[in-house]
Amino acid sequence: MTDENPPRTPTLETEAIHGGLEPDPETGAVMTPIYASSTFAQNAPGEHQGYEYSRSGNPTRSALESNLAHLEGGEYGRAFASGLAAISTVLNLLESGDHVVVGNDVYGGTHRLFTDVYEDYDLEFDFVDTTSPTAVQKAIRPATELVWIETPTNPLLRIVDIEAMSELAHSEDALLAVDNTFATPVLQRPLSLGADIVAHSLTKYLGGHSDIIGGALLTDQSTLDEQLGFYQNSVGATLSPFDAFLVLRGIKTLPVRMERHTENAQAVATWLETHPAVETVYYPGLESHPQHELAARQMDGFGGMVGVELDYPIDIVESIVSETEVFTLAESLGGVESLIEQPATMTHATVPRAERLQAGVSDSLIRMSVGLEGLSDLKADLDQAIDAGS
Structure with missing residues (x-):
């Protein structure tokens, strides 16, 4: 018998302020510093202290990514220069000939990205009513690799059953990605309901003050995070340290x-x-x-x-x-x-x-x-x- 209490899961309010964050080890600064450096000194060729070049990784951005992962109940986070840059990174997981099922009531920029950009690379998209599992099931085919949903949707505020969509997607070996921008992790956590990837426009509620453009992807799967990280670094549409700092500030009051x-x-x-x-x-x-x-x-x-x-x-x-x-x-x-x-x-x-x-x-x-x-x-x-x- 032990007198030790079991570990307690922090509330979301506490996670918003402290999750994944520590005072700066060098100075004790409570707020995460803005590391405005494009490059980092190495002890020897290829031997660095965790950071080498800010496109590949930056301490301010890393702090935000950790904080976002804590909020969504995931293990891994990636921050991008915009919400559409984040969505584009998910599509980079696909190959020519792959098929995507998408909600027919999604943000216009998402629709434009899918149809006017990625259809030219031989990806196929079917836009259906994702509030109907039957409609989604009918749209899925052997080439389907991704189901993309928003909930609540933009702009009709329809609600999609995340658990049902997860079961459908996974039964066909497809990924389920959920744009959680309207709800935020305060109101909804799709990873706990079976989603593989959660997307956010950081521009919106997470930033909260209409002063930055940014996006994020969260997952609890290490292999998937490694793939997303590869494209994040290779394409380079990463969030700046200053914008990462502003989003961290916004999240504290989310x-x-x-x-x-x-x-x-x-x-x-x-x-x-x-x-x-x-x-x-x-x-x-x-x-x-x-x-x-x-x-x-x-x-x-x-x-x-x-x-x-x-x-x-x-x-x-x-x-x-x-x-x-x-x-x-x-x-x-x-x-x-x-x-x-x-x-x-x-x-x-x-x-x-x-x-x-x-x-x-x-x-x-x-x-x-x-x-x-x-x-x-x-x-x-x-x-x-x-x-x-x-």
Whole structure:
């Protein structure tokens, strides 16, 4: 018998501040220093102290990668110059002739990367409704090597069953990659649900202040991490030390920010459901959401993104989103400030209109990233913008 207590798993709030991080051993600096060095001195040819060249590895970036892995419950992390650089690195795992099943409601930049870039390298993509395991099963074929999903999706906030997608992908010896940008590891941890790779745009909630561009890939598989690391170094689209420092700073307040983002978004979505100009509200925290029960089971909160279908044509919708004063008309999401945009003319403009409409992304849809401002100010702003624009 022993008096020793079993090791305790730290809470996510504690991991956000301390996970994978230690004070600087040389100075005791509590905050990870910015190692603004392109190269590192070697004791002898090929004999270094863990770092040789900042593209291959940088202490500030390594600290961020370790912190991200702790947050996602994985073992390994890789940080990139953008979210799309991270996604492109996953596709570098594939070979000519391979097939990918993708959600039909994904970020427009992801769609463009897959169709306008990688199809030219003889990769094939099928865009399907990934909320339907049946649709995914029908799309999978012998050449399928990857299933790529977002959940919640961008911009319709659909929820995809990660465990079900994992079982489907793995039954066909394919990888499952989950873009977890909208949820963040505070609300959802796909690796624990069977995902092989988790992707993030660090630009969004993880950075949290609309001041950096970055991406990340997380996994708990050493062989997969080695492959991703090879392409990270070989292609060179790595995150700068300064941007890594800013993301580390942002992550320390991530749990607190996500709590407020979720609180504000839930209230705004609930209020908009009763607004006379609104046809449909897309928010997984609403009981009217078709995957509300799945979201409640799979997530620890519903996030700060809200989709709204207005009962107006595209030109009126353009006027409404241009009239906001607290919400800023801009692409991106996840910063402390509230943003509003029209996917049809902005984030998803590169998706062919027929394909976009088939996926449910209409001309009258607006997407909101609900920030940390006062709730009464957010409601009043949307109210006046709808009145002024219509």
